[in-house]
Amino acid sequence: MKLAYIGSYPPRECGIGTFTQNLTKSMLGIDELGVEQNEIMVVAMNDGNQKYAYPKEVKHQIRQEYQTDYVEAANFINLSGSDICILEHEFGIYGGNSGMYILPLLHRLEIPFIVTLHTILESPSYNEKAILKEICKMADKVVVMSHKAILFLTTIYDVTQDKIEMIEHGVPDIYFDRVDAKAAFKLTKKKLILTFGFIGRNKGIETVIHALPEVIKNHPDVLYIVLGKTHPNVLRHAGEEYRNFLQQQIKNLNLQSHVLMLNEFVGEVELFKYLSACDIYITPYLNEAQITSGTLSYAMGAGCAVVSTPYWHAAELLTANRGRLFDFNQPHELSQILNQLFDHPETLKEIQANAYKYGKNVTWPKIGKKYLHLSHDLLAFPKQKKDKKETAIDLFLLPPFSLTHIKRLTDDTGIIQHAKFGIPNLKEGYCLDDNARALLMVLMSYKQQKDETALQFMPIYLSYIHYMQNKDGSFRNFLSFNRNFLDEVGSEDSFGRTIWALGYLIGNAPNDAYYQTGKLVFFDAVPYFETLKSIRSIANTIIGISYYLKTNPSDEHMIEVLKRLTDKLIHQYDLNQSETWKWFESLLAYDNGMLPLSLLHAAQHLPDGRIKEVAMITMEFLEEHTLNDGTLSVIGNDKWYRKDGERSFFAQQPIDAMAMVLMFHQAFLLTGNKDYLNKLFDSFMWFLGENDLRLSLYDFETKGCCDGFENYGINRNQGAESSLAYLISHLTVLEAYEEFYQADVNNVSKKGISLQKI
CATH class of the missing domain: 3.40.50.2000 (Glycogen Phosphorylase B;)
Structure with missing residues (x-):
């Protein structure tokens, strides 16, 4: 029998690791001739960025806060030839909210698994209870080490008595006088x-x-x-x-x-x-x-x-x-x-x-025999193969999330806006747009993964934004490498993107200093909100205000500003829409998904049903022209797509794919419709080769993203805009995947949400 184990493992200094090692050794089934009757392999949990010199039985490793590692581990176990998987469960050793990241792994397992529960709470949080119930529901057997644990499982977590096995905590068979x-x-x-x-x-x-x-x-x-x-x-x-x-x-x-x-x-x-x-x-x-x-x-x-x-x-x-x-x-x-x-x-x-x-x-030899007996019983009476519940999102297809290229582009001033291939192009200096995107990205990264590199970059990008703000609240955009201002007032687009990032910061600041700085810069810029003319700048500002209102919902003045800006977008739609053209302009240009996205955000804060209606209509129109048969083909910036004209296929850029990913994510959050998660992932796969050229824009060597593709092929330069667009999209996929499983675990019945097998 081949046995796979998931848990922490020595030399990591952890009580669960010691337990896992003792259990594996006790289940080798060594006969009287010293021959091992069973084969063992361990999938070891790593904490933070720690690396360990594991013994030979550790065949695979999972980094605690990397979602993709869990999916890779499930595939590894399924292909390993293992007969049984034994999971050592303790909330603190798995990643995500209350260790949620273990759930997708368990959903994907194709072999029976036993879970040993090291912690069972009498008064769990909502997430802790939901996660443990889901683990016990998926498990073939649940092992506990005390009678009190059985009582808790049956009365608090609704686990049936026949699924629970009482096996005491083992102790080493060591004796000293x-x-x-x-x-x-x-x-x-x-x-x-x-x-x-x-x-x-x-x-x-x-x-x-x-x-x-x-x-x-x-x-x-x-x-x-x-x-x-x-x-x-x-x-x-x-x-x-x-x-x-x-x-x-x-x-x-x-x-x-x-x-x-x-x-x-x-x-x-x-x-x-x-x-x-x-x-x-x-x-x-x-x-x-x-x-x-x-x-x-x-x-x-x-x-x-x-x-x-x-x-x-x-x-x-x-x-x-x-x-x-x-x-x-x-x-x-x-x-x-x-x-x-x-x-x-x-x-x-x-x-x-x-x-x-x-x-x-x-003693461990006796405890090991009990686990072996339990394993043999499961194999002797196999259950029917369990259904797998999953979205079209397949995290196994994602490269590991990495800030390597962003680190390469960032110095103590900000993020360099352009690159020659994967090398920063210092001649081009910095811009406000990219530092705003960079701030948004590292905030998302730190929120999800507690990435220390992201935390280190935050003050750099935030201080750049603060430095570029004029006394009247407007912003400059461009700064040379030797820190000379290159303009007096930046574009409206750069203004809007900055407000988006600042609004997100106010709701997700890692400490009070960042919160107070972001709030100061945000409110100094407020007088300019209603002077904006560019609809993309208006859209980005709407998103920033919407994020601000998530943590400040009673700010009546900002709600009114949001309403007036939203009315401007709706007015643009009314001016340009027709029976066959459901859009805000007479052309589909760049960053198109941001326009419906902004209305999807506004609809969460404003009771006007027309806002959601226009958001859904324009989203469907954009989808009709860019997402067919599961492949995203964003509007090229070469000639764009004019009403009654022909669309451009070349000069497709990553920010357009990012806008589509964000748009479908927000549509899922607003409606609960799982189909939007599938479209979100289809849009993300544009970066990895599911596009018109069937070439990946993500560079697996540099960890950057190419600037787009032309009629001659990929533009191999990897500037900040494209790489940040990829990383924001990647983080959105991870967030959406966790949200789907959160909904699945919670068995939430939101309007429109479906948790059936897809």
């Missing part, structure tokens, strides 16, 4: 108390520290060891604040000779030596919401006398005189229990013996 272990650490004369595992505020270690003075009065030979590194997530966001707090508490209580904090992540052999040496093991967690504790299981397996707060797993395991419980945040109660146990060594030994007896029944 207590006397020898103490001697090895030179602690023979000490009464040793131990806590191990990743350190964070929820662990409640300060409770033990505050309990020690009362214990030391009676037992001055007590030593408390805290063994473990600060949790990586805590370290990222708060540094060593909690560890420093504990050190200060130790100093304040004069416990320096009685508490030892070891900032180490030790291997299992060394860990069991510590566990064997300790007299009492403590888990002083601060609340009950822990359905499984690997540290508790290990302590029991090593035969420790455990003293714990009554979190769910501890309350269940420490029955039958296998330990003692004390209430949360009660150091005095803990002091009493510790003194009682140290005062009565015979009671302590009895508890240790009971714990050791339990531990011998849950």
Whole structure:
């Protein structure tokens, strides 16, 4: 039998990784001759941009926040010849909102899969509940490690009892004599108390520290060891604040000779030596919401006398005189229990013996056999092949999202507007249009993927926009490479694109400094909104105002401005439309999709039904002339397409494809009609070769996008406009895909939405 596993994996320092490794080894099925009966392969989850030197059984890797990696992994598993997939589920190790990115992978699996649930919440968020329910619904078997978990699954998550399997947390089959272990650490004369595992505020270690003075009065030979590194997530966001707090508490209580904090992540052999040496093991967690504790299981397996707060797993395991419980945040109660146990060594030994007896029944070889038995049962009675629910969006076709070329084009002033092939053309300097697009793109990237490079670029693009704003609120557009202004007032198009980016920033700023700066520049420009003449500038400004209103819906003045600008677009439509020509002008020119897109945005904020009506009519008209048989053919800028004339096929440009992607995305958000997602993806594939030339404009080597194509072929220059158009489109595809699965998971019944198989 070939087994595939999905989870974190050593050398990544993670409790789930240790569990996954132990499980894989225990399921090899080694016979009496030492021959492995089963084959294993691991798909390892990477955190952030970390890279690890994995052992040979790791055959594939997933970067946590890269959606495409999940789809690639599903295809890899399906083609690997594996019989069963086993997923280790913990919300925090998978990407997306509450780990949502794992869902498309599971939807695509073509083999049975078992999920082991390491966290089951009694009061989950809406997303957490929906995601876990969907995982359990797709799984062939759901493994839990406590009876409380079964109760939660059946009563909160609507999982049927017959799908759930109770298999305890395994423990290594390692044994050290207590006397020898103490001697090895030179602690023979000490009464040793131990806590191990990743350190964070929820662990409640300060409770033990505050309990020690009362214990030391009676037992001055007590030593408390805290063994473990600060949790990586805590370290990222708060540094060593909690560890420093504990050190200060130790100093304040004069416990320096009685508490030892070891900032180490030790291997299992060394860990069991510590566990064997300790007299009492403590888990002083601060609340009950822990359905499984690997540290508790290990302590029991090593035969420790455990003293714990009554979190769910501890309350269940420490029955039958296998330990003692004390209430949360009660150091005095803990002091009493510790003194009682140290005062009565015979009671302590009895508890240790009971714990050791339990531990011998849950060693990894025995747990592995239970998982193997479960796997064989699934293969012996296979289910009918499950239907796959997916849109036409196929993330497997997308290249990995990369800011490599944008990094190449960006310096400390802004983004260079042009390039020779993939090399920045410094002679052309900078422009407002591209820095506005760049700001929009990095905001989207950081919002979706928490990309640190995107965060670093934000102040560069925002400061360029601020620098180019005149005192009266208007903007210059062009700046030379040596930072000389090249115009007094820029084009209306550049103005509109800037307002679009600023409006998006106000609703999606990563911190208050960016928010306040964006808001200042935005409102300084407001007096110019209603002076605009260019309908594309008006459209872009409408989009910017619409994004602003998402977070400021009660701004009546801005709603009125939005209404008047929208009326201008509707008026242009009324002037130019006819029975056969449903458009705002007498020609289809450039950036066409932005016009219906702006009305689709406005329709979310204005109750006038005519706005949505004109948006849908013009969108369908544009689609009729550019999207046939699933292939996008945008209007070429060579001659454009004049009413009653012939359309141009050459000088097709990426910004037009981007506008189509954005337009169909907004149409999906407004209507819930899944067909727009298919059209969105068809439009995006224009970049990757589904176009009139059947050539990819995306450059897989430079990670940039070519400037368009002419009658001679691809224009290989890769300027900012084209590359940003590609990246904004790419991010929109990822966002739309997640939104579809969010709707699927939530089983939302919005007007017009269909979650049936497509």
